[in-house]
Amino acid sequence: MNDHLHQPFKVKDGLELHFVNDIAIIVMNNGENRMNPAFVDDFNVLLDEVERNSSCKGLITTGRGKFYCNGIDLDWMKQNPQKLAEFLSQTNKFIIRLLLFPVPTLAAINGHAFAGGAVMAIAHDLRVQSQNQGWLCLNEVFINLRFERGLVSLMRTKVGGGHLFTDAAVLGKRYTGPEALKSGLVHAAPPMSLMLAESIQLLKSFYGKSGYPRKSLQLMKSDVFRDALDLFKTFSNEMANSFTAKL
Amino acid sequence: MSIRSSLHLHKPVKDLKALALYFVDKIAVIVMDNGENRINFELIVKFHKLLDIVERNSSCKGLITTADGKFYCNGLDLDWALQHSTEQVEELLVQLNELQMRLLLFPMPTLAALNGHAFAGGALFAIAHDLRVLRQDKGWLCFNEVKINGVFVKCHFPLMRTKIGFGHNYTDAIVLGKRYTGPEALSSGLVHAAPPISLLLIESIHLLKSFSGKSGYPRESLQLMKSDVYRDVITQYQVDLDSNSMKKAAEKTKSMSKL
Numbered sequence: 001m002n003d004h005l006h007q008p009f010k011v012k013d014g015l016e017l018h019f020v021n022d023i024a025i026i027v028m029n030n031g032e033n034r035m036n037p038a039f040v041d042d043f044n045v046l047l048d049e050v051e052r053n054s055s056c057k058g059l060i061t062t063g064r065g066k067f068y069c070n071g072i073d074l075d076w077m078k079q080n081p082q083k084l085a086e087f088l089s090q091t092n093k094f095i096i097r098l099l100l101f102p103v104p105t106l107a108a109i110n111g112h113a114f115a116g117g118a119v120m121a122i123a124h125d126l127r128v129q130s131q132n133q134g135w136l137c138l139n140e141v142f143i144n145l146r147f148e149r150g151l152v153s154l155m156r157t158k159v160g161g162g163h164l165f166t167d168a169a170v171l172g173k174r175y176t177g178p179e180a181l182k183s184g185l186v187h188a189a190p191p192m193s194l195m196l197a198e199s200i201q202l203l204k205s206f207y208g209k210s211g212y213p214r215k216s217l218q219l220m221k222s223d224v225f226r227d228a229l230d231l232f233k234t235f236s237n238e239m240a241n242s243f244t245a246k247l
Numbered sequence: 248m249s250i251r252s253s254l255h256l257h258k259p260v261k262d263l264k265a266l267a268l269y270f271v272d273k274i275a276v277i278v279m280d281n282g283e284n285r286i287n288f289e290l291i292v293k294f295h296k297l298l299d300i301v302e303r304n305s306s307c308k309g310l311i312t313t314a315d316g317k318f319y320c321n322g323l324d325l326d327w328a329l330q331h332s333t334e335q336v337e338e339l340l341v342q343l344n345e346l347q348m349r350l351l352l353f354p355m356p357t358l359a360a361l362n363g364h365a366f367a368g369g370a371l372f373a374i375a376h377d378l379r380v381l382r383q384d385k386g387w388l389c390f391n392e393v394k395i396n397g398v399f400v401k402c403h404f405p406l407m408r409t410k411i412g413f414g415h416n417y418t419d420a421i422v423l424g425k426r427y428t429g430p431e432a433l434s435s436g437l438v439h440a441a442p443p444i445s446l447l448l449i450e451s452i453h454l455l456k457s458f459s460g461k462s463g464y465p466r467e468s469l470q471l472m473k474s475d476v477y478r479d480v481i482t483q484y485q486v487d488l489d490s491n492s493m494k495k496a497a498e499k500t501k502s503m504s505k506l
Contacts, residue, residue, distance in 0.1 A: 125418065158413075158414070158415070159414060160413045160417075165413075184414050184416075206419075208394075212393060212394060212424075213395075221422055223399065223401075224417075224421055
């Protein structure tokens, strides 16, 4: 992505953290940006930095190249079946951390966001998707994976009801940028060259001059997503079985 | 331009100073006229008085609430809250929620004609109505609690969710406290129409009548239907009353920042 981002503030393997005025930008720069323990650990380190920066008013996550995030690293899982349950628990915690992040979050979907990558994007407050490349797709149904209850509840709250929800979650529909915009899955679908600028502008249009009081925002997110959070807690690791069957 | 002159509302049926009641062709119109129309005990008591008169009028087929000037309602009277004890603020919240529930379950269709700003508690008040109309060119509808360390009682969430729907309109409005102009509120489904101010009341009456038709709704049937559709709101409201939710909300209200 033509992002004119110069020197990153911090780099953890394939992940870069930049600060652009009062906005943090995490750039995933590792091919398909698949989620495995190292990815999640590194991401959490960068999120710690963002939280520590008290002048930071918003977070954008994005990828470089063809992929935003293509989901869970299934190769890693095949090679480490004994660590599966622990990893899924770690991934859930990561998704929830993003969901409840104390500054407004925006996923700038530069390319493909499939399965876990789509879930990650949906866990953000706002989404912007490239007009002419990449698909946003919850394709779990096509690859014999299931959604645990907390995730179903979360997606319903974020995506909405009616056929928009069922097309996306039950039928695993693939959305281009313009299609995602039309269905309310993303807020904007600009051309690639304008992605970053529009994302920053959109984020700022929400947080205004002073930003959100961090604790207030975090509490509001906890209240609004209460049903999903309760279900995540009560029914954790329901997914482990469907993953095990895949290995 | 005065709301009242737009409809040639002459003599009110009842004038309580900050609040007045008119009847226009079998539709009751309550007009607030007290600056920001902040919610305090006085406003709540007066509102109930007028709602009693509306309910007693057996030929009345609908209720519109509106206001004169820049504000529909800018929320809770925070100045008052800061100057009074937590117990008194708790009592105010209990009474406010009781008024909201009465409006939510009112035995005739209700419409909030937003002549101007509806922030925080004022937005919640508007969302408790069946229908909303927001003027096209001025004023915002905004649930800005998140920006001012404000608080919702638990029953407000199923209320807002049922009225706004799931999806980004809900999260934009409540998590991010988005401000909506008339046209924005219209395109996101938060209001049914966004006419110019001179047509606000006329369009509101027209919209209300388009729903109630010639004979209106059988009152008991409408009230029962509302109770069924808003069941989870009512259930949570009971829990909130029985638990210390109102007390917690009062404590938080006392400590919130003023915007």
